[in-house]
Amino acid sequence: MKSPRSKLAPIAHQLVHGALLVACALTGGGGERWTDLAQYESGRDASALRAVDETLRVAIREPVRRAELERCLIEALGAASNADARVFLCDRLGVIGGTAAVSAVARWLRSDPGSASLALAHLPFDAAWEPVRAAWAEASAAEAAQWVGVLEHWRDASAIPMLVAAAAGPDETLAIRACAALASFHNASAGDALWACAHQGSPARRTSAAAAFLRWCQARPRSDTPPEVHRRLASLLEPTWPAFIRRGAWSTLASMDPDQGLARAMQVVREGQDPVVRAVALARWASLDRPDLGQLLCSHWAELTVPDRVSLIQCAAASGTVTPDLLRQGLRDEHAPVRRAALRVIALRSESALVPELLELRQRLEADEAAHIDATLLELWPDPRTDQALLDALDHAVGAWRAALIEIVSRRRIESAIPRVLRDVNAEDVQVAAAAWDGLARLVPGHLAREVLDRILDVKDPQVRARAERAAGLLLSRLPRDARAEWLRSAWARASDRQMQQILVRLASHAPTTDILRWMEELLRSGEPEVSEEAARTIARWPTADAWPVLWSMATSPNPRVPRGLVVQGLLHVARLEAGRTGAVERCRALASLCSAPEERKALLSLLAQCPSVETLQLALSWLDQPEIRAEVVVAVERIAGEVRSRHPAEAEAALEKLRTMSAP
Template sequence: MNSYANALTRGCFVAIVGLACGLAVWVGQARGEAAGTDTEKELIAILKSDAPKADKAMACKKLAVYGGAEAAAALAPLLDDPELNSWARIALEAIPDPAANKTLREAAGRLEGRVLIGVLNSIGVRRDSQAVEVLAKHLNGADSSAAAAAAAALGRIGTPDAASLLESVLNHSNPGVRNAAAEGIVLIAEQRLVSGEKGEAKGLYAGVRDADVPGQRRLEAIRGLILIGDDEGRQLFLSCLKSEDRDLFGIALATAREIKTPEIAEAIAADLTQRASAEMIASPQLTIVKAIYGAGNQWADVTDALAAMVRGGSLFVQASNGLAGDPAPGVVKELRLTYDLGNERKEVTLREGEGLQIGAELPPRDIRAVGLVETLGDIGGPVAVNAIQDVAAKGSWDVRAAAVRILGEIGDASVVPALLRAAQGGGVLAETAVESISQIRDNGTDAVLCDALETAKGADRVILLEAIGRRAVTAALPRVLDELKKSDASLRIAAIQTLGMIVDYGNLDALLDLAVQSDSAKEVDASIQALVTACGRMEERDGTAEKLVAAIRRAPSALRPRLAELLSTVPGPKALQVLRDLGLKGDDAVQDAVTRVLGEWMSADAAPVLLDLAKNGSPRYRVRALRGYIRIARQLEVPTDDRIAMCREALGAAARADEKRLILEVLVRYPTVLGLHLAADLVGDPELKNDAGTAAVTIADKLPADARAAIAEALNRVIQAGPGADVVERARQVLAK
């Protein structure tokens, strides 16, 4: 087991101890709160009777609260029973009277196998110092499982006699006994270390380290020797840190996370700098210029997707639907790619299924160096931050990626320049760097980004704009608005995307104007995406809806449907009113967009608008509107009476059998007397006779008995209508009930 698993094991041990302590507190509280409900004598009587074992188990549980010396004696025979052993021990572990200790000691002298191991564990839980002699017998016995349990109990007891006894069997001929003894000694050493008895703890740890015991025990002892913190411990830490043995290296990192001193951080930083510099690989920068995937006249732009996959000047790309779904179904597609590697531009075409490695393939991940970075991140402090900044600039790719990520967790505003430099490499590293900037907790970071925007140029400016957007730096709004006046297309797109995250209500028109007036398809797309984010942030929903209406009125006809869809980001009375008007009076494309948006509306207040469009809207979209109305009745939170009333309205607007069947499903899902009548009314329709009859019978079967008159009237109508024989038979069965 490596050191990380060791740390996990220790964590589990702590959790178990905490659980035991919590149980003890609960038992103590129960003892004080529940006096008089069941007496100890009554519970003991159950134990001595011929009562079922389940009753005896429950009595044991209650004796954990009420039991005393008499209960301890009565519980003793149950320890011999494999089915009741654990129940008896629950009580004995909790009973405060010393008689419980005596009962367990006596049982340990006569029992064998699993019931014995359970008793030995309970002795450890009670830390019975008088049990050392009894435990010694089992420690030297033939049963290695019992020996392990005895050793663990001695470790919990932790007296000098217990420690000496465990030390005496560290060289035992049985490996299992040696392992159990070492485990017990480590437990005692832990107690000594916590209580400040470092000298005694050191002797115990050293004994385990030098013994012929499993590696896990030796690692635990080495950890303890390092935690003592003297010169020998520091040298041991450095030795483990530089060791090529994975477990020793792991224990160094684990203990460093516990100690967290500047001295430890400096040692790790020195080793990290040496490793990261040795692994550094200089490679030309890879930039994805243009990438499209598809066939014929159906292509998807995957430039951004590939750019985000670049790792330190290296990229393996495969032409597949994973890049952009399936833009041209049913045909073999291709990837057309233009990229710059250093100063050289290349173009390549890959058929679907083909792959290409661009740039040098990265070496295997340096797990040790990454582990050092992550450990420094857990330690924190100026030493750690400085060391991580250093390798973020000059380490191998995977080390840089880890460093850039961690700087966002532990750094302050001072690390922003380092993260911005890391982002210049593009690809995954750039994405990680920008995300890290957004995670920095230091509020001074906002000012640093605003100041940097004053002088940055080109690609650096794009990175800054993205970071400002991720952090939602509203103070940068005037500067970002100024970017819209620049001629550089990439800067304008970056500024538009940032505005989506920081623009306020007063400046929302700037984004709307871009969407409406720009001649660039890319800018229009970016503006619409930014408006989705921006409108969703606005508190002035009705006012935002008004701004969207004004934009729709002045927008080119091709853009109006997309702007209409934005009304879903500001749900409320005004948005619904506008959507209703557009759905009734807009052109075909707008009506198409409106009915799609309303069909996915997530609140029931859209129901009247949908019903209006289903009755009075364009015939082309009435079915869609009606189905949206039925969806609200079926899925959203609506009072039952209103839901059934909606079904009645929907039936009045429905012209096709398909929609009427959907309404029947709602009536069945929410059975009422009115719903039963509505279903029965449809049995006269030849297209719906069987469906309506089935629905009516199902509803009737779910209604309470006090609706018998309505049930009889409706089901007789079903029978008279004569749907399928099976429906008629079911109707008669329900009537018979």
């Protein structure tokens, strides 16, 4: 059965169409798109809606168009047959609607209060108040709860009696909503009503009213707060109220004090009252914007518990009121959590002025806490005073402290520390010497690298040599290629023992010139066995394709000193470096002829997958009948076929078909 509304729809449609055509003529749009406005719902063409928005942009500057658009929207709302249309029309009427829109919107107050409220809240109060007031008397609690948002937005005192009645009424949801709305009214009567509600009804309602009362208090001008409000707020500190009400009441009272709550906070801290209030009081105390705050907090330091001290430092930092005095006090504290809190703030705020204290404290602490200071020193913003303080400390430091300082100055990139650190590369203390090499690797620029590299030849301790080798690798990479090769040759001539020669051979991969590669070949043939094997390893991880012919000749003319596996590994490594370049397929083909063991073929299949072409596809397929590597073949073929499909669809499909055939039961 059709509803009365749907029977009227065609008539309404025509009416709206007529009205909208006027707007259309004014705006120059196409008439047809407007006709769907009143019956718009999701899924339909939205051109009419967007046309309204376009018109609205013009209409806000032109009163004639504005009136016409408003009239069109009113007419459309009168015939709006579904929620989508009503939401849209009410929302736009809320933007440009005037007195004329009130009755059209008010028509939906009962049947679609949500949409109606969207517009009503913004329509002129003088015209819109009466329909709402009249409907309120008859309204259900749910409808009234919806209109509360409108009354709250209007903030007209006429609505207070209605809201007060609702706040004290039988419906819990409406009452709580009304309490929240009353908090937005600045009148004393709203506050009185909220206070009364805070003492009657269910606990939920009482709490809601108390929360709303706090919001009402906060919105009042501070100078205009009568003593009665102070008394009421003080009574909300009773432990019978929930913690958040006590917190809110204390904060509100503090904000009304002439000293912003300082005396009140100090009293709470001294007398150790309610822990909930105590936390808020400490936070308030620490956040007060006073020039004497640091001194004030320090003078009461002894009265505070350890958690209080931590809280004060954190709160002052979060509020931006922390001072160097307070942080110094924190650093001197006998309790580690307090020192830790101060350190965290020093790092976050980059308090360079406290570096001397940090350095002094660092020497007195256990390793665990010392690490926190080191991290803090690293975090500090670059500053010449900080750098100088660290260098001065380095001049006198010994042992683990010296090693830690070398790490700090090098991580902070203090280049003026280089001469000091260089003195330690052969230190008797292995920890210091190792830290010196690590530090130099971070600090030394290319133009000083050679001088530092020469010092590696004097290192005797194996542990330090390992660190020096790592550092030398990094330093070499900062030199021009030719200079690297030249240094290696000259260092070789000065190397005093076999281990140092091995180190230099390993470093050769950082100087990948043709000359050095040839030198490695020579060592491979004529060097001592250990050196020769090291040379083979260096060639196997050579960073350029130049090593291919050398490795290939090693593979085809086996040398008993060089393991075959190493050579194949080297060839695969070079082929991988060149995977996307010319000659990649040829290299793969050559490797296919060389690789016979299943493990070698597996490695080659992974390389083939990185070189997608018809040739590599065929190569991979040719091993499909080998059960030990079939899984790898399938993966490689699928990947290559996927890559070449767009250019060679027939070959790719044939390969995949072959896979399917082979895997069929």
